[in-house]
Amino acid sequence: VIPGWFSEISPMWPGEAHSLKVEKILFQGKSDYQNVMVFQSSTYGKVLVLDGVIQLTERDECAYQEMITHLPLCSIPNPKKVLVIGGGDGGVLREVSRHSSVEQIDICEIDKMVVDVSKQFFPSVAVGYEDPRVTLHIGDGVAFLKNVPEGTYDAVIVDSSDPIGPAQELFEKPFFQSVANALRPGGVLSTQAESIWLHMHIIEDIVANCRQIFKGSVNYAWTTVPTYPSGMIGFMLCSTEGPAVDFKHPVNPIDADDSHSKSRGPLKFYNKEIHTAAFCLPTFAKKVVDSK
Ligand SMILES: NCCCN[C@H]1CC[C@H](N)CC1
Numbered sequence: 001v002i003p004g005w006f007s008e009i010s011p012m013w014p015g016e017a018h019s020l021k022v023e024k025i026l027f028q029g030k031s032d033y034q035n036v037m038v039f040q041s042s043t044y045g046k047v048l049v050l051d052g053v054i055q056l057t058e059r060d061e062c063a064y065q066e067m068i069t070h071l072p073l074c075s076i077p078n079p080k081k082v083l084v085i086g087g088g089d090g091g092v093l094r095e096v097s098r099h100s101s102v103e104q105i106d107i108c109e110i111d112k113m114v115v116d117v118s119k120q121f122f123p124s125v126a127v128g129y130e131d132p133r134v135t136l137h138i139g140d141g142v143a144f145l146k147n148v149p150e151g152t153y154d155a156v157i158v159d160s161s162d163p164i165g166p167a168q169e170l171f172e173k174p175f176f177q178s179v180a181n182a183l184r185p186g187g188v189l190s191t192q193a194e195s196i197w198l199h200m201h202i203i204e205d206i207v208a209n210c211r212q213i214f215k216g217s218v219n220y221a222w223t224t225v226p227t228y229p230s231g232m233i234g235f236m237l238c239s240t241e242g243p244a245v246d247f248k249h250p251v252n253p254i255d256a257d258d259s260h261s262k263s264r265g266p267l268k269f270y271n272k273e274i275h276t277a278a279f280c281l282p283t284f285a286k287k288v289v290d291s292k
Helices: 061-073 091-096 112-121 123-130 141-146 173-182 200-213 272-277 283-291
Strands: 005-008 018-030 035-041 046-050 053-057 081-086 104-109 134-138 153-159 183-192 218-224 232-239
Touching: 005 046, 018 053, 018 112, 035 112, 046 112, 053 061, 061 091, 061 153, 061 183, 061 218, 061 232, 061 272, 081 091, 081 141, 091 104, 091 123, 091 153, 104 112, 112 123, 112 134, 123 134, 141 173, 153 173, 173 183, 173 200, 200 218, 200 232, 200 283, 218 283
Parallel strands: 081 104, 081 153, 104 134, 153 183
Antiparallel strands: 005 018, 018 035, 035 046, 046 053, 183 232, 218 232
16 A cells, blocks of 8 residues: 555456545545545545445546436436436436436435535535435335336436445346336436446346346447546446337437536536447447347
């Protein structure tokens, strides 16, 4: 360990570790589920860390929150009811609230400490909770979905950590089935789906499961996040049987002007060109995603 530096060492990315220079540790705590830490970095703003894994930094969180949210919501004509699983920092809520067609935003986050810490140290991210359409449920997303009536939501966004720890079940088949049941015909799922550089085997399994469960379309898209392992991360974009969804060509453009407000600020990353580009994959990944 180098004094004054935080290194993200994990068995999920053996033999490599991204490091950030630490100016000051701002919070350290242990919730019922995980260790929670916030530090001021030298060049990426404040950083949220759960069990030693970087969840977000102020400087590059836009790349993840905007893409995981607008790739699904800009692919369907008129999203009204949206469910967020995980996402306790509030960043996805901030992005969902840019869509004026949305009437109801439910969020189910298992760890209340993540919510409280985000509100205290990341106000520009937790601003999402201020939207009156938001209802926060503290609990396990797996259990929450079992109580959701069939066909309730237009979109479900699963903003999870990695499949080691509390989020493990969010990568398994029964959970994907419960998401499909909660979606209307032609409804969409966007879920955190790891890195093609590090987790091709996990992606292979997720794609195979999604193809069995989601009879609309199943796609993998990606974004660049400098502070995530391998500098990129992807998402599974799936739709249930029903009105066709072509994820690669947004039908519901998010107009740059009315999508921002004083509190939310403008879009920093997402635009309709990068929406389409996000589904272009390198050959080694295309082989796996298209063949499953
Ligand atoms: N809303 C914060 C994003 C949380 N997503 C994950 C954090 C940990 C990473 N290794 C994978 C993405």
